[in-house]
Amino acid sequence: MITDYQQLQRQVLCAQDFETLAQTQLDEALFAYIAGGSGREISLQRNLQAFSNVRLLPNSLQNVAQGSSAWYYKNHRFSAPIFLAPVAHQRLLNEQAEIASAQGAEAIEQGMILSTFSSYSLEEVAQASAGWQAFQLYHQPRIEDSMDLIRRAKQAGYQALVITVDAPVQSVSLQARKLGFQLPQALPPNLEDYPNPSVELAKDESYIFQGIMSQALNWQTLTQLIEFAKNLEIEVWIKGVLNPQQALRLQQLGVDALIVSNHGGRALDQAPSSLQMLPKIRQAVGAEMTILLDSGIRSGQDIFTALANGADAVMIGRLQVYALAVAGALGVAHLLKVLTEELQMTMALCGCASLHEINATQILESADV
């Protein structure tokens, strides 16, 4: 682990350098778990390819000396529209785990989403940092347990609830499994009070349908959870939206923000990239709905691209974990600083002095390509 800031600055010239550094440091199986995706990793590759395919149209000679990358959401000012995505089991990477991530984000005035599967309890993390934080919820088999988690998050001071809807079936990268990687077996701290109810399958029943999916979130329970959260006056963001029709229905349920995501290529392989679906979802829900883009961001330039395609802000998953492994809270803060400067540099080259000026005119349309 790197603890000297000068050394970190010398070794990290761009955000993606954290990946290279992490790879040399982490156990091969653990790195494969983080870096990998589901199935043949087609969605994982699509996420990266989608960004590389974009053509940005520079626009020099604009006066951007008063420029800023600040983002305002419900009266909160973020230094840039970048959130740490909810990533499970961060103690695999650093002893301080989510506490370090939270402190890194706080230092740079950006936001963090805590995973249901965090290595420290939501109460511990909330106490350790005064930054903007949201709590990510994986729905539990018993709805009262999900509700209890929401209640705890509200009480601990989380600003929003982020309900993940795209991964009822989770699959660890095949490569990681072949290398012997195993997820921690113990119940994560947040779930210690909610042991999993056992499911008995009849002979002709399916492990997928009658097993896993019988406990999965569906529209009915989601509606109950949203209502429950609204009564507690906690915001509801939905993570894992790719389908424009689903986006529309979620909007009608009154959620506060949509996170367009294919779960970093870790859920349904062959799903389209989230960048590809972003403009369709923006079109479906209109200009006012808050939309975040998750999956595929590897640089500040990618953040600009996401915003030009209709996002208001983005989430950072793998890079966050790499930075945490490389340099703990310092690493996370530096990652966010580098991403912010890369974003600002792209804004400068494209002639945008504020986030509001980023739009589709900076993208060369397909028809022009």
Place this chain on the structure above:
Amino acid sequence: MITDYQQLQRQVLCAQDFETLAQTQLDEALFAYIAGGSGREISLQRNLQAFSNVRLLPNSLQNVAQGSSAWYYKNHRFSAPIFLAPVAHQRLLNEQAEIASAQGAEAIEQGMILSTFSSYSLEEVAQASAGWQAFQLYHQPRIEDSMDLIRRAKQAGYQALVITVDAPVQSVSLQARKLGFQLPQALPPNLEDYPNPSVELAKDESYIFQGIMSQALNWQTLTQLIEFAKNLEIEVWIKGVLNPQQALRLQQLGVDALIVSNHGGRALDQAPSSLQMLPKIRQAVGAEMTILLDSGIRSGQDIFTALANGADAVMIGRLQVYALAVAGALGVAHLLKVLTEELQMTMALCGCASLHEINATQILESADV
């Protein structure tokens, strides 16, 4: 060969793992024979690429707790719409050969097609398994021999006759031939009573046209065979259809099912992938005709893709052979189980509780890509 089920489960995390395992176990020339295709292997590559290019649109939050992958065909219930494709000479891979394949399929309640070139006679295989089986017919030079095979299949209890029409000229992969691979020289058991009539070519005659093709199946003899089979009250499926006009003509001849296939890239190289032709053939013959898709399936997700593109069921060739080589009947049964679960997981992620709900709306249209 793996005989321990726990070990098999540890080593096979996805259906395609059988290929990796088989490659380490089989003689290089034999593996090349199975894995290879004709010519430059362009069609072989297209089969795989066609599936990888598809974008599946997830649809979470549907209630699929009552879901099932069962397929019903003429009152027979299959646990999933998956058939073992007819593969010749299975004793090259396992002493129990087609008997093991048949028992593997029976164990998981799926169907099996026996090749004309099986290593055990059709009567032996029928006796060794009570599962749903069909008999695949390569037309013989003398039509009475073909008819005798049909009669024997009916008598032995086969549920359907699968007539292959796409490979009058068969070619072993060049790579396999260079490695010294040779097909068994002896007449296969099913054909022991029908020695090949010799063909004498005149000086200017062509080995292809006046030789091989003079004995090949054509519309006239096919019509006779269909009539003959119908009189015996055995169903007729046609395997090797890529051409929509041919599909239409076959439908008019009253066949019961079409198997869209490019023979796994082993017949005409540069033929399109069967997945590409599938929607065109579905459009040509309408919604009621039973269509199976063969060639290119390597996962349960691919099966979902085939169904969303218009197939009712699929056939598995190479994976079957690999599983047979790796673990005999146990391997075949486990392969089918893994494929079924992969299919079910994809159904769950795309919000489909039954096969009937799988359709083109789960595919992102080209125009959207």
Place this chain on the structure above:
Amino acid sequence: MITDYQQLQRQVLCAQDFETLAQTQLDEALFAYIAGGSGREISLQRNLQAFSNVRLLPNSLQNVAQGSSAWYYKNHRFSAPIFLAPVAHQRLLNEQAEIASAQGAEAIEQGMILSTFSSYSLEEVAQASAGWQAFQLYHQPRIEDSMDLIRRAKQAGYQALVITVDAPVQSVSLQARKLGFQLPQALPPNLEDYPNPSVELAKDESYIFQGIMSQALNWQTLTQLIEFAKNLEIEVWIKGVLNPQQALRLQQLGVDALIVSNHGGRALDQAPSSLQMLPKIRQAVGAEMTILLDSGIRSGQDIFTALANGADAVMIGRLQVYALAVAGALGVAHLLKVLTEELQMTMALCGCASLHEINATQILESADV
């Protein structure tokens, strides 16, 4: 060199095997000269890619037992529509050089075009073989020398004159030059009586324009040569046509056949593949004009593809040279036999009993891809 026919048959399973065998046998620089193209070899790659991109639609069940690949041109019967392209300096590959090529083609009843730069004189080659032969003309700086060559070709019994128009500037592959390859310095036998007139360039004159191009064929001299040939009653074919407008103008000049070619990727790099231009040229000149396709043919299936795209026949360059190097006249004959059988097999799988039945319906249209 292979002299045993059984051995040759074992080692050559497809036409392209001659390339592999030649590569092991030839000096690296010489092989690079033959295999290479001009510039970055973009046109060379396009030639191969264009064929690989084509989707052939099989059409089984047709009765082709009376099939044939014979081609008739002005009362001459060729066993297949395949010509040996004019290739210079064949003694680099085999002592018998063009004599061996001519005898190989004669043995299999196909045609051969002799290069102006042949290692044996046109008279010697004509005497050594009774097969169908044409003479290829590179225009000489002095038009009377070109005319003398035409006169000699007519007198020696050549059936046609093939005037090459696409390579006023020839460039040996950079790779070959780096490996030290040099073309033979002596005047080739056909040109011994026509020493090159020397060109003196003024200070500001260009080596390309005032040097090479001042001696190059142009429309005016071409018109004179065509008229001269017609008076001698020898047919005129034009080789090196890619431009549809040029094709039309050549048709109006009364030439007998057009050879669509990018000189095997050895002339203008970044020229389109000849296969790409073929349908445009066919459309420009109509159905009656005889068109041959040169550049990119590596198999009988490619020949089928060329015919389906509008060619009447094809020319074989590199493969011919490889076969000559590997096994002399026997190699050339075997190459032509293998190509013919590959063509026939493709015809059989696509349901074509004669060349006349090969047309665009066997190609899946782009709009369908």
Place this chain on the structure above:
Amino acid sequence: MITDYQQLQRQVLCAQDFETLAQTQLDEALFAYIAGGSGREISLQRNLQAFSNVRLLPNSLQNVAQGSSAWYYKNHRFSAPIFLAPVAHQRLLNEQAEIASAQGAEAIEQGMILSTFSSYSLEEVAQASAGWQAFQLYHQPRIEDSMDLIRRAKQAGYQALVITVDAPVQSVSLQARKLGFQLPQALPPNLEDYPNPSVELAKDESYIFQGIMSQALNWQTLTQLIEFAKNLEIEVWIKGVLNPQQALRLQQLGVDALIVSNHGGRALDQAPSSLQMLPKIRQAVGAEMTILLDSGIRSGQDIFTALANGADAVMIGRLQVYALAVAGALGVAHLLKVLTEELQMTMALCGCASLHEINATQILESADV
């Protein structure tokens, strides 16, 4: 360094050979600095790919014996429409640096643009060569310093002022930085009298916006500089235009020429290739405006392609530097000679006797591809 012309001719068969030779000679970090681009080097790759994708339509049989590649600009005759692009710090490659480049261009009667960051002062270079030269201006933080540079350039006899507008933020290739490359720390000779004013950032200010961009060129200062230059009667060319709207606005400001460029892939990564934007910019500003194309040229054939897409002339960056490193002034002169001959050969094969005949008809349109 190669000093023998025969040896140079043997080793340089095409312009790109200078790159290969330079790579063996230069320090790895320095080579990475020259060869590399910004970010993921997507724009760098696009520059090359864009040229490779073009299909040139040959047009033989034209009479081009009177052909020439001469270009005339405001009564000055250049032997070809090729300029040495402004490249900084040339002493990194050769002791004679820009003086050698200038003399190489002069020898072959082509033009050279001197960088603001030249290793010799603009006065020294002007004195050392009588060829056509322009001076490239990077705007200085204090406008009076920029004006002083313009005044000095005019006084020293430069024919035009080339103002670069696309690289307010410059980034050295990540690969070069990882290899330890550092730009020279001393102020370049041209700037010795203009020390950088220091910028103090407040706590919440951005290093990009309030730092770098507060000193960057913008429309207002550019307008002043153009006016200033016009009063001095020195031509103004603008380098770094990709955006058609920007091109139009520059035209309205009365500039004399536009240089379409993405800074060789060294400015905004993911910018489109300059070749892609060229026709759009030509369309925006009409047929009369002088347009040069920079970025991606690696051969004379590429120059032809640029002209056929709407450019009047081109600029050569990396190749110039490689030639300078390989053989000093002799290398630069030879590079320009080779490029000119490659251009002429392409003109000959496409039937163009003068630059005026090069146009879009020599390009196969996308719709035809």
